Amino acid sequence: MSLFWRIFLLNAVVLVAATGLLLGPVTVSTPVLFTEAAILAVGLAAMLVANAVLLRIGLAPLQRLTRAMSTTDLLRPGKRPAADGRGEVAELIRTFNTMLDRLEAERxxxxxxxxxxxxxxxxxxxxxxxxxxxxxxxxxxxxxxxxxxxxxxxxxxxxxxxxxxxxxxxxxxxxxxxxxxxxxxxxxxxxxxxxxxxxxxxxxxxxxxxxxxxxxxxxxxxxxxxxxxxxxxxxxxxxxxxxxxxxxxxxxxxxxxxxxxxxxxxxxxxxxxxxxxxxxxxxxxxxxxxxxxxxxxxxxxxxxxxxxxTRGGAARDTPGAAPGSTAPGSTAPGEGGR
CATH class of the missing domain: 3.30.565.10 (Histidine kinase-like ATPase, C-terminal domain)
Structure with a gap:
């Protein structure tokens, strides 16, 4: 299920539950009584907290992906973010990892x-x-x-x-x-x-x-x-x-x-x-x-x-580096600072 439909259905469930309570055991009189206002306020707070918690859980993979994007350095390859989550969130993380592999290979x-x-x-x-x-x-x-x-x-x-x-x-x-x-x-x-x-x-x-x-x-x-x-x-x-x-x-x-x-x-x-x-x-x-x-x-x-x-050591695979290729030169002596 896509992220759009998950958020839509989550909010729909909350609104339907609130409507059912208002049509059922919970009623509002005119003028509104203090106990009724208190019940509505508690119900609204509960719905907002539930909505926030569920959204936080659903969007957590995107936050991890954001941190990975902000700290990625092609000269310092690190771990890839795990493609967890569902639907397009997991697909977005997998696409980001594929893009990193391609960029590292090209670089x-x-x-x-x-x-x-x-x-x-x-x-x-x-x-x-x-x-x-x-x-x-x-x-x-x-x-x-x-x-x-x-x-x-x-x-x-x-x-x-x-x-x-x-x-x-x-x-x-x-x-x-x-x-x-x-x-x-x-x-x-x-x-x-x-x-x-x-x-x-x-x-x-x-x-x-x-x-x-x-x-x-x-x-x-x-x-x-x-x-x-x-x-x-x-x-x-x-x-x-x-x-x-x-x-x-x-x-x-x-x-x-x-x-x-x-x-x-x-x-x-x-x-x-x-x-x-x-x-x-x-x-x-x-x-x-x-x-x-x-x-x-x-x-x-x-x-x-x-x-x-060494040849027998556990070397990390380096994209784009062909075995036996001549190691290229670095900066000339004294070129650039630390």
Whole structure:
């Protein structure tokens, strides 16, 4: 029975019962006596209470659906509202759940394509920096050395300073190219890549300590790249925004997969809105069926935790993520805040 007819029949029953009482044992005289007015008031209150209770029970599924609509986040998939109720109420909830499934699948597919294209662009830019700009600066260094060998002493010292500046720029370009394309990840594996990443971010003002558990379960290339990019983005956010002095990078085995944890002692996220960096990490996590949590660390600061399933783990099905698809790239280092 539709919601319209249920409400109509409910009110009809109440009105028919009231009419029957007025035509039967309950009568009204002129003028109205106090006892008659009291009986009518009590009867009216009883009818209103009964009507309100029955409507509340009948419309409760719609209230739950409203709460689900207001809290739904495609980057944080949660439980679907139960399709309880009757008639079009249950049909409305089922339609909403179907719409969520379709939206999540479409977002996962578009995110996979966009981030995969971004990873390809990273690779191309890193290759051009290495092959074009890097080789040009190397040639400039060789030419400066040849000129310095034949220059008089006062000019030679200035040329040496130019050489050092050029060499510093060449090192910076190589560092950027390594961040854009983590060659050590493909050549030496995830543990070595994370160690190199921790060493790269370690500075006199920021100590990065890594704890990588040996004997981790085998991970596919997609999962390794997502773990590496999430660690990279987390360390970038810490170095740029957290004002931290110590960072702990941990990778360990958990039930059904591995867990990456990056924890700092900085100022924390507070009530700040999530920037594009964290949203990019959430999109990466969805592509491999992983769970990402970002929040305050136990001793202050910020904690980023990524639980990634292995092939044998109980991974959540991710709409739109095809098995064996290349894990797409995240935001560039430093792009976006926390």
């Amino acid at each position: 996962a597919g578009s995110s996979a394509r966009a981030l995969s294209a971004q990873e390809g662009e990273r690779h191309r830019v890193a290759q051009e920096l290495h092959d074009e700009v890097g080789q040009t600066l190397t040639a400039v260094l060789l030419e400066l050395k040849r000129v310095a060998d034949h220059a008089p002493e006062p000019v030679r010292e200035e040329i040496h300073q130019v050489q050092e500046t050029t060499r510093t720029g060449l090192d910076e370009i190589r560092r950027i190219a390594r961040r854009l394309r983590p060659g050590v990840l493909a050549e030496l594996g995830l543990s070595s890549a994370l160690k190199a990443l921790a060493g790269e971010f370690s500075t006199p003002g920021l100590a990065v300590h890594h704890h990588l558990e040996p004997g981790l379960p085998p991970l596919d290339k997609d999962t390794e790249l997502v773990l590496y990019r999430v660690a990279q983005e987390s360390l970038t956010n810490t170095a740029r925004h957290a004002a931290a002095r110590h960072v702990e990078l941990t990778l360990r085995r958990v039930a059904g997969g591995v867990e990456l944890c990056v924890r700092d002692d900085g100022r924390g996220v507070g009530g700040a809105q999530e920037g594009s960096g964290i949203q990019g990490m959430r999109e990466r996590a969805l592509l491999i069926g992983a769970t990402l949590t970002v929040g305050p660390a136990p001793m202050g600061g910020t904690e980023v935790r990524l639980a990634a399933p």
